[in-house]
Amino acid sequence: MAKQNSLKIEVLKGIWAENPVLIQLLGLCPTLAVTNAAINGLAMGLATTFVLLSSSILISLIRNIIPAQVRIASFIVVIATFVTVVDKFLAAYTPDISKALGAFIPLIVVNCLILGRQEAFSSKNNVGRSILDGIGMGVGFAAVLTLLGAIRELLGEGSIFGVALMPESFNTWLVMILPPGAFLTLGLMIGLANWYNARRAEA
């Protein structure tokens, strides 16, 4: 087995060094689709984190009894179960968010970030490490989605989390809450992250 990371690295890698969105470019479909407002980005981020963390815990617990031939099928059943739990939870307790996120909650099942972490990490590591990995990756994902949603909402609606922040005279950039705004903002964010990492590597 490869050299093990320290426990601190296990959490932190998901937040920056191996950030699922900015570095690994995983789970871009929900990232682009639902981040037209900060609250939607945050809700999607938290829902994904819950599914990721719960699946990581369960998969790492049962990793030794799952035959290799049916591991993907087992992962998907476990993930789909947690996704359905979240979907029903949102519909029951936060109907507005559930309506705003629409089909993208059920689609967390096919978010490659979650399946990817099970295959690459939880099926090979113990519960403790899997929890740390799940938290790190989940927080990294949620943070980027919230930031992306906040930027788009600020420029497109003049507010963040529904709180008006721009002066009255500010002319909202409609394009930011439309799909092109997601591509523009995410592209710039990934560019900035790469630029920063490249400069740090040189120094």
Add this chain to the structure above:
Amino acid sequence: MNTSTKMIIVLTLIAALSGSVLSMWDGVTAPLIEANRLKVLKAAISEVLPTYERYDEVQVRDDIILYVGKDTSDATVGVAFKAKGNGFSPDLTLMVGINPDFTSLTGIEVLEQTETPGLGNKIEEDEFKTQFIGLITDEQKAKVVKNVKPDDPTRGIQAISGATISSKAVVDIIWSQIDVVRELYATKVAGS
């Protein structure tokens, strides 16, 4: 134990566990989800039938439910129904309120829409929706005019600037349903 047997046992166990968790969770959430649905429905009906006190739900056809609004003295104050169609984007659903004679609208509410933000989605704004109050609903469809107020506000509405297609779609969707609903109301509700 050979691999095939193990595969079958493990997958069966996981699926069974998943099924039981979900059925338990559904028992918890289903009543809440149903309550949310009713709340949205009631809010929409009170929006389009402002004077209603309570409503009767009448399934007049497989796909059409009429919400017959009554006041405190049990007189019918209007009928609300859902109308579905396509706007500029697909899946535009409206709640339409009409007076008991089916001669004019008492209000409309947008239940679901995926129109363009900033343009077509202004059909959700009161400024647009209130134009439908009092619109005459005979065979002559309400006119959608651009940039100016209609000459006769009971015969036409002003389109949202930049969103003529969405504005027209709302009128078209309402008119596509009125005749059917009038017919069904006359035979199944008023007649009985």
